[in-house]
Amino acid sequence: MHPLEADEPTVIGPYRLLGRLGSGGMGRVYLGRSAGGRTVAVKVVHPHFALDEEFRARFRREVDAARRVGGDWTAPVLDADPDASVPWVATGYAAGPSLTEAVRDGGPLPEHSVRVLGAGLAEALAHVHGLGLVHRDVKPSNVLLTLDGPRLIDFGIARATDGTASLTSTGVSIGSPGYMSPEQILGKGVTGAADVFSLGAVLVYGATGESPFPGDSSAALLYKVVHEQPELGALRGELRDLAAACLAKDASARPAPGELARRLAPQGAAPLVAAGWLPGPVVERVSRSAVRLLDLDTGAGAGEPPAPREAPSGPVAFNSPSVEGSFGPPDPSYAPAPTPAPVSAPAAPGKFSVSVAATSVPEGPDGRGRKVSCTVALAVAGALAAVTVGSVFVLGMLRQDDDYAGGDQGGQPPASSGRPSAPGDSAASGKVPAAYLGTWRGDADASGGRVPLGTFTVTLRQATPGDRLGTVLQRDPIGNTCTDVLTLKSAGKTQIVAVGKGAEGNGGQCAQTPHTVRLRLTGETLVYTSDDPDAGDPRARLSRVG
Numbered sequence: 001m002h003p004l005e006a007d008e009p010t011v012i013g014p015y016r017l018l019g020r021l022g023s024g025g026m027g028r029v030y031l032g033r034s035a036g037g038r039t040v041a042v043k044v045v046h047p048h049f050a051l052d053e054e055f056r057a058r059f060r061r062e063v064d065a066a067r068r069v070g071g072d073w074t075a076p077v078l079d080a081d082p083d084a085s086v087p088w089v090a091t092g093y094a095a096g097p098s099l100t101e102a103v104r105d106g107g108p109l110p111e112h113s114v115r116v117l118g119a120g121l122a123e124a125l126a127h128v129h130g131l132g133l134v135h136r137d138v139k140p141s142n143v144l145l146t147l148d149g150p151r152l153i154d155f156g157i158a159r160a161t162d163g164t165a166s167l168t169s170t171g172v173s174i175g176s177p178g179y180m181s182p183e184q185i186l187g188k189g190v191t192g193a194a195d196v197f198s199l200g201a202v203l204v205y206g207a208t209g210e211s212p213f214p215g216d217s218s219a220a221l222l223y224k225v226v227h228e229q230p231e232l233g234a235l236r237g238e239l240r241d242l243a244a245a246c247l248a249k250d251a252s253a254r255p256a257p258g259e260l261a262r263r264l265a266p267q268g269a270a271p272l273v274a275a276g277w278l279p280g281p282v283v284e285r286v287s288r289s290a291v292r293l294l295d296l297d298t299g300a301g302a303g304e305p306p307a308p309r310e311a312p313s314g315p316v317a318f319n320s321p322s323v324e325g326s327f328g329p330p331d332p333s334y335a336p337a338p339t340p341a342p343v344s345a346p347a348a349p350g351k352f353s354v355s356v357a358a359t360s361v362p363e364g365p366d367g368r369g370r371k372v373s374c375t376v377a378l379a380v381a382g383a384l385a386a387v388t389v390g391s392v393f394v395l396g397m398l399r400q401d402d403d404y405a406g407g408d409q410g411g412q413p414p415a416s417s418g419r420p421s422a423p424g425d426s427a428a429s430g431k432v433p434a435a436y437l438g439t440w441r442g443d444a445d446a447s448g449g450r451v452p453l454g455t456f457t458v459t460l461r462q463a464t465p466g467d468r469l470g471t472v473l474q475r476d477p478i479g480n481t482c483t484d485v486l487t488l489k490s491a492g493k494t495q496i497v498a499v500g501k502g503a504e505g506n507g508g509q510c511a512q513t514p515h516t517v518r519l520r521l522t523g524e525t526l527v528y529t530s531d532d533p534d535a536g537d538p539r540a541r542l543s544r545v546g
Helices: 052-070 101-105 111-130 192-208 218-227 239-248 255-266 270-274 280-297
Strands: 016-021 029-034 040-043 077-081 088-092 143-146 150-154 356-359 373-376 378-380 385-389 440-446 451-460 468-473 480-491 498-503 515-522 524-531 539-544
Touching: 016 040, 052 373, 088 373, 101 192, 101 280, 101 451, 111 143, 111 150, 111 192, 111 239, 111 270, 143 280, 150 270, 192 255, 239 255, 239 373, 440 524, 451 524, 451 539, 468 498
Parallel strands: none
Antiparallel strands: 016 029, 029 040, 040 088, 077 088, 143 150, 356 373, 378 385, 440 451, 440 539, 451 468, 468 480, 480 498, 498 515, 515 524, 524 539
16 A cells, blocks of 8 residues: 555545555545544546546446445445546455465465355356346456455446447457457457456466466457467366366356356355465465554544544535645636636646547536536557556637736737747747746646646746757646646747647657647746647646746
Protein backbone atom coordinates (compact mmCIF):
# COMPACT_ATOMS: atom_id res chain seq x y z
CA MET A 1 0.00 0.00 0.00
CA HIS A 2 1.17 3.52 -0.81
CA PRO A 3 0.57 6.61 1.35
CA LEU A 4 -1.86 9.20 0.04
CA GLU A 5 -0.23 12.01 -1.91
CA ALA A 6 -0.97 15.66 -1.28
CA ASP A 7 -3.57 15.99 -4.04
CA GLU A 8 -5.47 12.76 -3.36
CA PRO A 9 -8.79 12.73 -1.50
CA THR A 10 -8.91 11.62 2.14
CA VAL A 11 -12.65 10.87 2.22
CA ILE A 12 -14.89 9.21 -0.36
CA GLY A 13 -18.54 8.95 0.62
CA PRO A 14 -18.69 7.65 4.20
CA TYR A 15 -15.21 6.12 4.00
CA ARG A 16 -12.02 7.67 5.35
CA LEU A 17 -9.12 6.76 3.06
CA LEU A 18 -5.99 5.28 4.65
CA GLY A 19 -3.79 4.70 1.61
CA ARG A 20 -3.66 3.79 -2.08
CA LEU A 21 -3.71 0.09 -2.93
CA GLY A 22 -3.09 0.46 -6.67
CA SER A 23 -4.23 1.92 -9.96
CA GLY A 24 -5.11 0.76 -13.45
CA GLY A 25 -6.95 1.59 -16.62
CA MET A 26 -10.28 2.04 -14.84
CA GLY A 27 -9.12 4.20 -11.95
CA ARG A 28 -7.50 4.02 -8.52
CA VAL A 29 -8.17 1.72 -5.58
CA TYR A 30 -7.87 3.02 -2.01
CA LEU A 31 -7.94 1.35 1.37
CA GLY A 32 -10.75 2.88 3.39
CA ARG A 33 -12.49 2.51 6.72
CA SER A 34 -16.11 3.16 7.58
CA ALA A 35 -17.30 5.10 10.63
CA GLY A 36 -18.13 1.72 12.20
CA GLY A 37 -14.57 0.46 11.70
CA ARG A 38 -15.02 -1.83 8.70
CA THR A 39 -12.09 -1.88 6.29
CA VAL A 40 -13.00 -1.62 2.62
CA ALA A 41 -11.42 -1.21 -0.81
CA VAL A 42 -12.75 1.88 -2.61
CA LYS A 43 -12.33 2.04 -6.38
CA VAL A 44 -12.62 5.53 -7.91
CA VAL A 45 -12.95 5.60 -11.69
CA HIS A 46 -10.89 7.90 -13.88
CA PRO A 47 -12.53 11.32 -14.29
CA HIS A 48 -12.93 10.99 -18.06
CA PHE A 49 -15.31 8.06 -17.61
CA ALA A 50 -17.49 10.31 -15.46
CA LEU A 51 -18.20 12.46 -18.52
CA ASP A 52 -19.73 9.57 -20.46
CA GLU A 53 -23.41 9.17 -19.60
CA GLU A 54 -23.50 5.79 -21.32
CA PHE A 55 -20.64 4.62 -19.13
CA ARG A 56 -22.47 5.86 -16.04
CA ALA A 57 -25.58 3.92 -16.98
CA ARG A 58 -23.57 0.75 -17.58
CA PHE A 59 -21.54 1.28 -14.41
CA ARG A 60 -24.81 1.55 -12.48
CA ARG A 61 -26.12 -1.70 -13.98
CA GLU A 62 -22.87 -3.54 -13.37
CA VAL A 63 -22.68 -2.38 -9.75
CA ASP A 64 -26.24 -3.58 -9.22
CA ALA A 65 -25.30 -6.94 -10.74
CA ALA A 66 -22.11 -7.16 -8.67
CA ARG A 67 -24.12 -6.58 -5.48
CA ARG A 68 -25.95 -9.82 -6.26
CA VAL A 69 -22.76 -11.90 -6.33
CA GLY A 70 -21.97 -11.91 -2.62
CA GLY A 71 -21.02 -15.61 -2.50
CA ASP A 72 -18.02 -17.39 -1.05
CA TRP A 73 -14.59 -16.69 -2.52
CA THR A 74 -15.51 -13.20 -3.72
CA ALA A 75 -15.20 -9.67 -2.30
CA PRO A 76 -18.76 -8.33 -1.86
CA VAL A 77 -19.87 -4.93 -3.12
CA LEU A 78 -20.86 -2.93 -0.04
CA ASP A 79 -21.57 0.55 -1.33
CA ALA A 80 -21.35 2.65 -4.48
CA ASP A 81 -22.28 6.00 -5.96
CA PRO A 82 -22.55 5.85 -9.76
CA ASP A 83 -24.02 9.38 -9.76
CA ALA A 84 -21.13 11.08 -7.99
CA SER A 85 -19.09 13.57 -10.02
CA VAL A 86 -16.45 10.85 -10.08
CA PRO A 87 -18.19 7.46 -9.60
CA TRP A 88 -16.90 5.04 -6.98
CA VAL A 89 -17.62 1.60 -5.57
CA ALA A 90 -16.62 0.06 -2.23
CA THR A 91 -16.04 -3.67 -1.73
CA GLY A 92 -15.04 -5.77 1.24
CA TYR A 93 -11.30 -5.65 1.80
CA ALA A 94 -9.52 -8.99 1.45
CA ALA A 95 -6.32 -9.02 3.51
CA GLY A 96 -3.82 -10.84 1.36
CA PRO A 97 -1.54 -10.46 -1.66
CA SER A 98 -2.69 -11.00 -5.20
CA LEU A 99 -1.65 -14.22 -6.89
CA THR A 100 0.64 -12.11 -9.07
CA GLU A 101 2.44 -10.69 -6.03
CA ALA A 102 2.65 -14.02 -4.22
CA VAL A 103 4.19 -15.85 -7.19
CA ARG A 104 6.46 -12.96 -8.11
CA ASP A 105 7.87 -12.72 -4.58
CA GLY A 106 7.79 -16.36 -3.47
CA GLY A 107 7.64 -18.49 -6.59
CA PRO A 108 4.98 -21.00 -7.70
CA LEU A 109 2.49 -22.37 -5.17
CA PRO A 110 2.62 -25.99 -4.02
CA GLU A 111 0.19 -28.45 -5.64
CA HIS A 112 -2.19 -28.52 -2.65
CA SER A 113 -2.50 -24.72 -2.68
CA VAL A 114 -3.17 -24.73 -6.42
CA ARG A 115 -5.94 -27.32 -6.02
CA VAL A 116 -7.64 -25.26 -3.30
CA LEU A 117 -7.15 -22.12 -5.37
CA GLY A 118 -8.79 -23.71 -8.39
CA ALA A 119 -11.64 -25.22 -6.37
CA GLY A 120 -12.47 -21.93 -4.68
CA LEU A 121 -12.40 -19.93 -7.90
CA ALA A 122 -14.45 -22.57 -9.71
CA GLU A 123 -17.09 -22.46 -6.96
CA ALA A 124 -17.15 -18.65 -7.23
CA LEU A 125 -17.64 -18.82 -11.01
CA ALA A 126 -20.37 -21.44 -10.67
CA HIS A 127 -22.25 -19.07 -8.38
CA VAL A 128 -21.68 -16.08 -10.64
CA HIS A 129 -22.70 -17.90 -13.81
CA GLY A 130 -25.80 -19.14 -12.01
CA LEU A 131 -26.84 -15.50 -11.66
CA GLY A 132 -26.49 -14.99 -15.41
CA LEU A 133 -23.26 -12.99 -15.03
CA VAL A 134 -19.81 -13.40 -16.58
CA HIS A 135 -16.66 -11.98 -15.01
CA ARG A 136 -14.63 -11.62 -18.24
CA ASP A 137 -11.36 -10.60 -16.59
CA VAL A 138 -10.19 -13.56 -14.48
CA LYS A 139 -6.42 -13.13 -14.12
CA PRO A 140 -3.77 -13.47 -11.38
CA SER A 141 -3.99 -9.83 -10.29
CA ASN A 142 -7.74 -10.23 -9.73
CA VAL A 143 -7.22 -13.20 -7.39
CA LEU A 144 -6.34 -12.44 -3.76
CA LEU A 145 -4.87 -15.02 -1.38
CA THR A 146 -6.28 -14.73 2.15
CA LEU A 147 -6.18 -17.04 5.16
CA ASP A 148 -9.90 -17.62 4.58
CA GLY A 149 -9.40 -18.77 1.01
CA PRO A 150 -8.95 -17.28 -2.44
CA ARG A 151 -10.98 -14.21 -3.40
CA LEU A 152 -12.01 -13.31 -6.95
CA ILE A 153 -12.40 -9.54 -7.21
CA ASP A 154 -13.40 -6.82 -9.69
CA PHE A 155 -16.80 -8.24 -10.67
CA GLY A 156 -18.57 -6.00 -13.13
CA ILE A 157 -16.42 -2.91 -12.77
CA ALA A 158 -14.10 -3.62 -15.68
CA ARG A 159 -17.13 -4.73 -17.66
CA ALA A 160 -18.76 -1.34 -17.26
CA THR A 161 -16.67 -0.07 -20.17
CA ASP A 162 -17.59 -2.96 -22.44
CA GLY A 163 -20.32 -2.23 -24.95
CA THR A 164 -20.46 1.53 -24.40
CA ALA A 165 -20.07 3.94 -27.27
CA SER A 166 -16.63 4.69 -25.88
CA LEU A 167 -15.27 1.18 -26.28
CA THR A 168 -16.89 -0.37 -29.32
CA SER A 169 -14.02 0.34 -31.67
CA THR A 170 -13.03 -2.48 -34.01
CA GLY A 171 -10.52 -4.80 -32.38
CA VAL A 172 -11.06 -3.61 -28.81
CA SER A 173 -11.72 -6.29 -26.22
CA ILE A 174 -12.10 -6.23 -22.48
CA GLY A 175 -9.62 -8.57 -20.80
CA SER A 176 -5.93 -9.21 -20.31
CA PRO A 177 -3.56 -10.62 -22.97
CA GLY A 178 -2.52 -14.17 -22.14
CA TYR A 179 -5.63 -14.78 -20.02
CA MET A 180 -8.40 -13.86 -22.48
CA SER A 181 -10.21 -16.67 -24.23
CA PRO A 182 -9.90 -17.07 -28.02
CA GLU A 183 -13.54 -16.05 -28.49
CA GLN A 184 -12.93 -12.85 -26.52
CA ILE A 185 -9.97 -11.98 -28.71
CA LEU A 186 -11.88 -12.73 -31.92
CA GLY A 187 -14.94 -10.81 -30.77
CA LYS A 188 -17.23 -13.82 -31.11
CA GLY A 189 -19.19 -13.24 -27.93
CA VAL A 190 -18.47 -14.15 -24.35
CA THR A 191 -20.13 -16.79 -22.17
CA GLY A 192 -19.16 -18.40 -18.88
CA ALA A 193 -16.82 -20.69 -20.81
CA ALA A 194 -14.52 -17.69 -21.32
CA ASP A 195 -14.08 -17.43 -17.54
CA VAL A 196 -13.20 -21.15 -17.43
CA PHE A 197 -10.46 -20.61 -20.04
CA SER A 198 -9.06 -17.75 -17.95
CA LEU A 199 -9.23 -19.89 -14.82
CA GLY A 200 -7.16 -22.58 -16.54
CA ALA A 201 -4.51 -19.97 -17.37
CA VAL A 202 -4.55 -18.77 -13.75
CA LEU A 203 -3.99 -22.33 -12.49
CA VAL A 204 -0.99 -22.73 -14.78
CA TYR A 205 0.43 -19.43 -13.55
CA GLY A 206 -0.06 -20.39 -9.90
CA ALA A 207 1.57 -23.80 -10.37
CA THR A 208 4.47 -22.85 -12.65
CA GLY A 209 5.00 -19.11 -12.22
CA GLU A 210 4.48 -18.59 -15.95
CA SER A 211 1.53 -17.85 -18.20
CA PRO A 212 0.60 -20.76 -20.49
CA PHE A 213 0.95 -18.32 -23.39
CA PRO A 214 4.24 -16.48 -22.81
CA GLY A 215 5.32 -13.63 -25.05
CA ASP A 216 7.03 -10.25 -25.05
CA SER A 217 4.22 -8.26 -26.66
CA SER A 218 0.45 -8.09 -26.59
CA ALA A 219 0.26 -9.10 -30.24
CA ALA A 220 2.37 -12.23 -29.61
CA LEU A 221 0.28 -13.21 -26.59
CA LEU A 222 -2.99 -12.81 -28.43
CA TYR A 223 -1.74 -14.78 -31.45
CA LYS A 224 -0.62 -17.66 -29.23
CA VAL A 225 -3.94 -17.80 -27.39
CA VAL A 226 -5.83 -18.13 -30.67
CA HIS A 227 -3.46 -20.35 -32.67
CA GLU A 228 -1.04 -22.24 -30.39
CA GLN A 229 -1.33 -24.86 -27.67
CA PRO A 230 -0.65 -23.78 -24.08
CA GLU A 231 2.69 -24.41 -22.41
CA LEU A 232 1.88 -26.32 -19.19
CA GLY A 233 5.43 -26.56 -17.83
CA ALA A 234 5.90 -28.77 -14.79
CA LEU A 235 2.20 -29.47 -14.26
CA ARG A 236 1.57 -33.16 -13.75
CA GLY A 237 -1.31 -35.56 -13.23
CA GLU A 238 -4.90 -34.41 -12.76
CA LEU A 239 -3.96 -30.74 -12.43
CA ARG A 240 -2.36 -30.85 -15.86
CA ASP A 241 -5.38 -32.60 -17.37
CA LEU A 242 -7.83 -30.10 -15.86
CA ALA A 243 -5.77 -27.08 -16.93
CA ALA A 244 -5.54 -28.45 -20.48
CA ALA A 245 -9.31 -29.03 -20.56
CA CYS A 246 -9.99 -25.47 -19.38
CA LEU A 247 -7.67 -24.11 -22.08
CA ALA A 248 -9.41 -25.86 -24.98
CA LYS A 249 -9.80 -23.58 -28.00
CA ASP A 250 -13.39 -24.79 -28.45
CA ALA A 251 -15.52 -23.19 -25.73
CA SER A 252 -17.98 -26.11 -25.75
CA ALA A 253 -15.18 -28.56 -24.87
CA ARG A 254 -14.29 -26.84 -21.59
CA PRO A 255 -15.61 -28.21 -18.27
CA ALA A 256 -18.31 -26.33 -16.39
CA PRO A 257 -17.13 -24.57 -13.21
CA GLY A 258 -19.16 -26.89 -11.00
CA GLU A 259 -17.57 -29.97 -12.53
CA LEU A 260 -14.13 -28.43 -12.20
CA ALA A 261 -14.74 -27.63 -8.52
CA ARG A 262 -15.89 -31.21 -7.77
CA ARG A 263 -12.85 -32.76 -9.42
CA LEU A 264 -10.46 -30.48 -7.54
CA ALA A 265 -12.20 -30.72 -4.14
CA PRO A 266 -14.90 -33.42 -3.95
CA GLN A 267 -15.94 -32.26 -0.45
CA GLY A 268 -15.80 -28.58 -1.36
CA ALA A 269 -13.09 -25.99 -0.95
CA ALA A 270 -14.12 -24.84 2.54
CA PRO A 271 -12.76 -27.88 4.49
CA LEU A 272 -9.44 -27.63 2.67
CA VAL A 273 -9.19 -23.92 3.46
CA ALA A 274 -10.02 -24.54 7.13
CA ALA A 275 -7.23 -27.11 7.36
CA GLY A 276 -4.71 -24.57 6.07
CA TRP A 277 -4.10 -24.04 2.40
CA LEU A 278 -1.36 -21.44 1.98
CA PRO A 279 2.40 -22.07 2.15
CA GLY A 280 4.22 -20.70 5.19
CA PRO A 281 5.82 -17.64 3.56
CA VAL A 282 2.43 -16.42 2.28
CA VAL A 283 0.81 -16.98 5.69
CA GLU A 284 3.59 -14.95 7.30
CA ARG A 285 3.11 -12.17 4.77
CA VAL A 286 -0.65 -12.05 5.33
CA SER A 287 -0.17 -11.97 9.10
CA ARG A 288 2.27 -9.07 8.92
CA SER A 289 -0.13 -7.16 6.67
CA ALA A 290 -2.97 -7.73 9.13
CA VAL A 291 -0.90 -6.32 11.99
CA ARG A 292 0.03 -3.24 9.96
CA LEU A 293 -3.63 -2.76 9.04
CA LEU A 294 -4.60 -2.61 12.71
CA ASP A 295 -1.98 0.06 13.30
CA LEU A 296 -3.12 2.35 10.50
CA ASP A 297 -4.02 5.86 11.63
CA THR A 298 -7.60 6.77 10.84
CA GLY A 299 -7.02 10.50 11.10
CA ALA A 300 -7.16 11.28 14.84
CA GLY A 301 -3.93 11.30 16.83
CA ALA A 302 -3.51 10.54 20.51
CA GLY A 303 -5.53 12.94 22.60
CA GLU A 304 -7.29 14.40 19.57
CA PRO A 305 -11.03 14.26 19.04
CA PRO A 306 -12.21 11.74 16.46
CA ALA A 307 -12.58 12.95 12.90
CA PRO A 308 -16.09 14.10 11.96
CA ARG A 309 -18.32 11.47 10.43
CA GLU A 310 -19.32 11.97 6.84
CA ALA A 311 -22.82 11.74 5.48
CA PRO A 312 -23.41 8.05 4.61
CA SER A 313 -25.33 8.63 1.41
CA GLY A 314 -25.64 10.86 -1.61
CA PRO A 315 -23.21 11.73 -4.39
CA VAL A 316 -19.69 12.70 -3.38
CA ALA A 317 -17.66 14.59 -5.94
CA PHE A 318 -13.98 15.44 -6.02
CA ASN A 319 -15.03 19.09 -6.00
CA SER A 320 -17.31 18.64 -3.00
CA PRO A 321 -16.38 20.14 0.39
CA SER A 322 -17.01 16.67 1.87
CA VAL A 323 -13.87 15.46 0.15
CA GLU A 324 -11.12 16.69 2.42
CA GLY A 325 -7.51 17.56 1.77
CA SER A 326 -6.46 19.28 -1.41
CA PHE A 327 -9.80 18.76 -3.14
CA GLY A 328 -11.09 21.91 -1.52
CA PRO A 329 -13.25 24.85 -2.50
CA PRO A 330 -12.76 26.39 -5.94
CA ASP A 331 -11.07 29.63 -6.80
CA PRO A 332 -14.00 32.09 -7.03
CA SER A 333 -12.04 34.45 -9.26
CA TYR A 334 -12.86 32.55 -12.40
CA ALA A 335 -15.43 29.82 -11.74
CA PRO A 336 -18.73 30.75 -13.43
CA ALA A 337 -21.48 30.68 -10.81
CA PRO A 338 -23.90 28.25 -12.53
CA THR A 339 -21.30 25.55 -13.21
CA PRO A 340 -19.52 23.04 -10.97
CA ALA A 341 -16.40 24.41 -9.34
CA PRO A 342 -13.00 23.39 -10.66
CA VAL A 343 -10.92 21.10 -8.52
CA SER A 344 -8.15 22.58 -6.41
CA ALA A 345 -5.07 20.38 -6.33
CA PRO A 346 -1.45 21.29 -5.53
CA ALA A 347 1.19 20.13 -7.91
CA ALA A 348 3.21 16.96 -7.38
CA PRO A 349 4.76 14.35 -9.65
CA GLY A 350 2.44 11.87 -11.39
CA LYS A 351 0.73 11.08 -14.68
CA PHE A 352 -2.02 12.84 -16.59
CA SER A 353 -4.07 10.48 -18.73
CA VAL A 354 -7.50 11.80 -19.62
CA SER A 355 -8.90 11.98 -23.13
CA VAL A 356 -12.56 12.22 -24.06
CA ALA A 357 -14.33 13.40 -27.18
CA ALA A 358 -17.79 14.81 -26.48
CA THR A 359 -20.57 16.97 -27.76
CA SER A 360 -21.86 19.35 -25.14
CA VAL A 361 -25.48 19.97 -24.34
CA PRO A 362 -27.10 22.19 -21.70
CA GLU A 363 -26.53 21.10 -18.14
CA GLY A 364 -29.10 18.89 -16.48
CA PRO A 365 -31.69 19.96 -13.95
CA ASP A 366 -29.35 18.95 -11.11
CA GLY A 367 -26.87 21.58 -12.26
CA ARG A 368 -24.04 19.12 -12.76
CA GLY A 369 -23.73 19.74 -16.46
CA ARG A 370 -22.82 16.13 -17.20
CA LYS A 371 -25.28 15.58 -20.06
CA VAL A 372 -22.66 14.86 -22.69
CA SER A 373 -22.19 12.18 -25.29
CA CYS A 374 -18.58 11.05 -25.22
CA THR A 375 -16.15 8.91 -27.15
CA VAL A 376 -13.02 7.85 -25.28
CA ALA A 377 -9.94 8.04 -27.50
CA LEU A 378 -8.26 4.63 -27.71
CA ALA A 379 -4.83 3.34 -28.58
CA VAL A 380 -4.54 -0.44 -28.92
CA ALA A 381 -1.10 -1.90 -28.21
CA GLY A 382 -0.17 -4.74 -30.52
CA ALA A 383 -3.16 -6.37 -32.18
CA LEU A 384 -5.99 -5.22 -29.90
CA ALA A 385 -5.08 -5.51 -26.27
CA ALA A 386 -3.92 -2.47 -24.33
CA VAL A 387 -6.57 0.22 -24.16
CA THR A 388 -5.09 3.61 -23.29
CA VAL A 389 -6.33 7.16 -23.28
CA GLY A 390 -4.72 10.50 -24.01
CA SER A 391 -3.77 13.53 -22.01
CA VAL A 392 -6.50 16.17 -22.35
CA PHE A 393 -10.25 16.37 -22.13
CA VAL A 394 -11.64 16.71 -25.67
CA LEU A 395 -15.02 18.37 -25.39
CA GLY A 396 -17.36 20.49 -27.43
CA MET A 397 -16.63 24.18 -27.06
CA LEU A 398 -18.72 25.86 -24.37
CA ARG A 399 -19.01 29.49 -23.25
CA GLN A 400 -15.78 30.87 -21.81
CA ASP A 401 -15.21 33.20 -18.92
CA ASP A 402 -14.22 36.68 -20.14
CA ASP A 403 -11.15 36.58 -17.93
CA TYR A 404 -9.76 33.81 -20.13
CA ALA A 405 -10.74 35.17 -23.53
CA GLY A 406 -7.15 35.94 -24.48
CA GLY A 407 -5.84 39.13 -26.02
CA ASP A 408 -5.89 42.46 -24.15
CA GLN A 409 -8.20 43.17 -21.23
CA GLY A 410 -9.85 45.78 -23.36
CA GLY A 411 -11.78 43.05 -25.17
CA GLN A 412 -9.61 42.70 -28.24
CA PRO A 413 -9.68 39.27 -29.86
CA PRO A 414 -6.87 36.81 -29.14
CA ALA A 415 -3.89 36.79 -31.42
CA SER A 416 -3.92 34.24 -34.23
CA SER A 417 -1.00 32.55 -35.88
CA GLY A 418 -1.29 34.89 -38.86
CA ARG A 419 -1.53 38.21 -36.98
CA PRO A 420 1.52 40.47 -37.38
CA SER A 421 3.25 41.59 -34.21
CA ALA A 422 1.61 44.57 -32.57
CA PRO A 423 3.59 47.76 -31.96
CA GLY A 424 5.80 47.33 -28.94
CA ASP A 425 6.06 43.55 -29.34
CA SER A 426 9.54 42.18 -29.04
CA ALA A 427 9.03 39.24 -31.39
CA ALA A 428 11.46 40.69 -33.89
CA SER A 429 14.27 40.70 -31.34
CA GLY A 430 13.17 37.34 -29.95
CA LYS A 431 13.08 38.62 -26.39
CA VAL A 432 10.57 37.17 -23.95
CA PRO A 433 9.80 39.82 -21.32
CA ALA A 434 11.60 38.98 -18.09
CA ALA A 435 8.36 39.17 -16.11
CA TYR A 436 7.20 35.92 -17.77
CA LEU A 437 10.30 33.84 -17.03
CA GLY A 438 10.30 31.29 -14.24
CA THR A 439 7.88 28.69 -12.90
CA TRP A 440 4.14 29.23 -12.46
CA ARG A 441 1.50 26.97 -10.96
CA GLY A 442 -2.26 26.98 -10.59
CA ASP A 443 -5.60 25.23 -11.09
CA ALA A 444 -6.87 24.48 -14.60
CA ASP A 445 -10.21 23.67 -16.17
CA ALA A 446 -11.90 23.33 -19.55
CA SER A 447 -15.25 24.07 -21.16
CA GLY A 448 -15.89 27.29 -19.29
CA GLY A 449 -15.21 25.80 -15.87
CA ARG A 450 -17.31 22.67 -16.29
CA VAL A 451 -14.42 20.20 -16.40
CA PRO A 452 -11.66 20.31 -13.74
CA LEU A 453 -8.24 19.50 -15.16
CA GLY A 454 -6.28 19.56 -11.91
CA THR A 455 -3.05 21.58 -11.78
CA PHE A 456 -0.83 23.11 -14.47
CA THR A 457 2.83 23.93 -13.76
CA VAL A 458 4.30 26.15 -16.48
CA THR A 459 8.06 26.72 -16.68
CA LEU A 460 9.27 29.45 -19.09
CA ARG A 461 12.76 30.40 -20.24
CA GLN A 462 14.23 32.87 -22.69
CA ALA A 463 13.74 31.79 -26.32
CA THR A 464 13.49 33.09 -29.87
CA PRO A 465 10.63 32.22 -32.25
CA GLY A 466 10.89 28.59 -33.28
CA ASP A 467 12.85 27.58 -30.18
CA ARG A 468 11.71 25.76 -27.07
CA LEU A 469 10.08 28.17 -24.64
CA GLY A 470 9.38 25.78 -21.78
CA THR A 471 7.02 23.08 -20.55
CA VAL A 472 3.56 22.59 -19.11
CA LEU A 473 3.23 19.80 -16.54
CA GLN A 474 -0.42 18.75 -16.38
CA ARG A 475 -1.61 16.86 -13.29
CA ASP A 476 -5.21 15.69 -13.17
CA PRO A 477 -7.45 15.39 -10.07
CA ILE A 478 -6.29 11.86 -9.24
CA GLY A 479 -2.59 12.45 -9.80
CA ASN A 480 -1.92 11.41 -13.42
CA THR A 481 0.48 13.62 -15.40
CA CYS A 482 1.75 14.38 -18.88
CA THR A 483 4.14 17.05 -20.10
CA ASP A 484 3.63 19.42 -23.04
CA VAL A 485 6.58 21.19 -24.66
CA LEU A 486 6.04 24.84 -25.64
CA THR A 487 7.64 26.24 -28.80
CA LEU A 488 7.67 30.03 -29.08
CA LYS A 489 5.79 31.70 -31.95
CA SER A 490 5.84 35.33 -30.82
CA ALA A 491 6.55 37.34 -27.70
CA GLY A 492 5.29 40.77 -26.75
CA LYS A 493 4.64 42.90 -23.71
CA THR A 494 0.98 41.95 -23.58
CA GLN A 495 1.04 38.35 -24.71
CA ILE A 496 3.17 35.32 -25.55
CA VAL A 497 1.99 32.88 -28.21
CA ALA A 498 3.40 29.35 -28.38
CA VAL A 499 2.62 25.92 -29.79
CA GLY A 500 2.15 23.14 -27.22
CA LYS A 501 2.78 19.50 -28.06
CA GLY A 502 3.13 16.34 -25.98
CA ALA A 503 6.71 15.56 -24.94
CA GLU A 504 8.41 12.57 -26.57
CA GLY A 505 8.95 11.01 -23.15
CA ASN A 506 5.22 10.80 -22.47
CA GLY A 507 3.68 7.35 -22.28
CA GLY A 508 1.17 6.04 -24.76
CA GLN A 509 -1.63 7.37 -22.58
CA CYS A 510 -0.71 10.99 -23.36
CA ALA A 511 -2.13 12.87 -26.35
CA GLN A 512 0.43 14.46 -28.67
CA THR A 513 -1.83 16.81 -30.68
CA PRO A 514 -0.32 20.31 -31.25
CA HIS A 515 -2.34 23.28 -30.00
CA THR A 516 -1.88 27.04 -29.72
CA VAL A 517 -1.16 28.38 -26.22
CA ARG A 518 -1.44 32.01 -25.12
CA LEU A 519 0.10 33.45 -21.97
CA ARG A 520 -0.52 36.93 -20.58
CA LEU A 521 0.18 38.68 -17.32
CA THR A 522 -2.61 40.17 -15.21
CA GLY A 523 -0.95 41.78 -12.23
CA GLU A 524 0.87 38.98 -10.41
CA THR A 525 -1.09 36.27 -12.23
CA LEU A 526 -0.13 34.44 -15.42
CA VAL A 527 -3.25 33.54 -17.41
CA TYR A 528 -2.92 30.42 -19.57
CA THR A 529 -5.37 29.74 -22.42
CA SER A 530 -5.30 27.19 -25.22
CA ASP A 531 -7.07 27.76 -28.53
CA ASP A 532 -8.31 24.21 -28.87
CA PRO A 533 -12.13 24.04 -29.18
CA ASP A 534 -12.06 20.25 -29.40
CA ALA A 535 -10.36 20.16 -26.01
CA GLY A 536 -12.81 22.60 -24.43
CA ASP A 537 -10.24 25.44 -24.59
CA PRO A 538 -8.21 24.60 -21.44
CA ARG A 539 -7.33 27.53 -19.22
CA ALA A 540 -5.53 28.20 -15.94
CA ARG A 541 -4.67 31.03 -13.56
CA LEU A 542 -1.10 30.60 -12.37
CA SER A 543 0.96 32.13 -9.58
CA ARG A 544 4.74 32.38 -9.54
CA VAL A 545 6.46 29.62 -7.56
CA GLY A 546 10.01 30.03 -8.83
